[in-house]
Amino acid sequence: MTDHEVLRRRQPLRIRGRSVAWVVPLLLLVGITTVDVNTAASVRIISWIVLVPGIAAALCGLWTTALFAVLAVVDYVLVDSVLFHQYKVGWPDFVLVTLGGILATLACAVRLRGERRMLHMRDIAETTRRTVLRPLPPGWAGLEHAAAYLAADTEARVGGDFYDIQPGPHGTRVLLGDVQGKGLGAVEAAAALLGTFREIGYHAPDLATVAAHLEVRMGRHRFHTTSLGRADGDRFATAVLIGFPVVDDGTVEVVNFGHEPPLVIGADGVRALPAGDRLPLGLGELVPAAGPPAPARVPLGPGETVLLTTDGVTEARDGHGVFYDLVGQVARATTADPGAARPRRLTRLVREGVLRHSGGHLADDTTIFAVRRIEGVLLGGRFRA
Incomplete structure (x- = not known):
């Protein structure tokens, strides 16, 4: 069972058969960036962007989560290095965002493997039920x-x-x-x-x-x-x-x-x-x-x-x-x-x-x-x- 099949069977956020789970981490990414850019320079929340790949890991597929992990790092570098000079968050939070993206991607892989195993067991149970309680x-x-x-x-x-x-x-x-x-x-x-x-x-x-x-x-x-x-x-x-x-x-x-x-x-x-x-x-x-x-x-x-x-x-x-x-x-x-x-x-x-x-x-x-x-x-x- 592929990751796409797992998501298709387990994904609750769907519109007309298409997954829209990626919208949630995208909105969070845009929201954190917007707030950080439009608040006082001494108020920095860009490091909160580490939440984006974490949310994607819970809702999206492996490649989508990896993409958001990369976007989070790129967005952090642009906002912290290009737009601001006086109040930089610095390397510690850069490491935090990078490490958070890597861990989120690994967590997504573990989640998909568990869901794949669970769906396989449910298929076995369904086959057993249809064998015992045959359709009439x-x-x-x-x-x-x-x-x-x-x-x-x-x-x-x-x-x-x-x-x-x-x-x-x-x-x-x-x-x-x-x-x-x-x-x-x-x-x-x-x-x-x-x-x-x-x-x-x-x-x-x-x-x-x-x-x-x-x-x-x-x-x-x-x-x-x-x-x-x-x-x-x-x-x-x-x-x-x-x-x-x-x-x-x-x-x-x-x-x-x-x-x-x-x-x-x-x-x-x-x-x-x-x-x-x-x-x-x-x-x-x-x-x-x-x-x-x-x-x-x-x-x-x-x-x-x-x-x-x-x-x-x-x-x-x-x-x-x-x-x-x-x-x-x-x-x-x-x-x-x-x-x-x-x-x-x-x-x-x-x-x-x-x-x-x-x-x-x-x-x-x-x-x-x-x-x-x-x-x-x-x-x-x-x-x-």
Whole structure:
């Protein structure tokens, strides 16, 4: 990544796509020179020109900073040696200005190297996020959908929240979950669960089989990380698994692994789907007598939207510690405008509400995922694996 690319991606002072960061040190250069020339001869501030390359180092590129370092020295020599004779600042400040320009140029080089490294890491994080949370085509698998992901660590841009839609010959399956903890270990666990879901979600004839494989996969992942001696071998994940049948019979199947119950929004208002009695993925071995997951079949009318969120939404607080009222806000918005229940508008509504309520300070990664069946579309059929 070149210095030009770094500045183009990080430079806030731009007009019509062009950088105007150089204007700031130029104005400072002109201002110091003008004040020094137009004040009494006994008042000399020309040595302040050492600030010019320092400001350029913080805002501009390497060559621009070097140019301002040279201009500062030249300007100092002209003003101090040519225009004034009685009150010369002299060689000590000349050395100061020269040394300041050199140090500013070196500091700019260090800054650009650090920004280049940071942008490279952000690119890696963005690639990781797109790999784990793959983009979904519009109307994917017969579902109108929309998603919003907000990482609590704005620089990392990736965390342990995950979601996906998997079409298959037995219907369409939807998964949303939240891995306990943060960091790359949480991302690794999320990727393992999503890989299993994308494979078994296509082939499994029933939702219970998909749920059972997710439980086994999380257990295997925990065993693997523990065997490696890692400290994060006790991770678990809350998740919600929803199955849309091939033919719309007015119902969906739901398996809830200790997650926040999804909301259903439609003409009849807002209601919560069953919370379920399953432990989070990875903790099923604590209750071996519970048996395999049994999906709950719940009604879902035409035009109703299913809203799935992670706890970053429900645990968002304002400055007074008050939790975000998800149900209340969604109910008021959809009552005033039934069109607000469409997935894209609903996702945007909740996203903006969470950010506004928390003042942009998120304590946890936040995922908002809304899906609605497209009427008249069969969800079965064979798809390319």
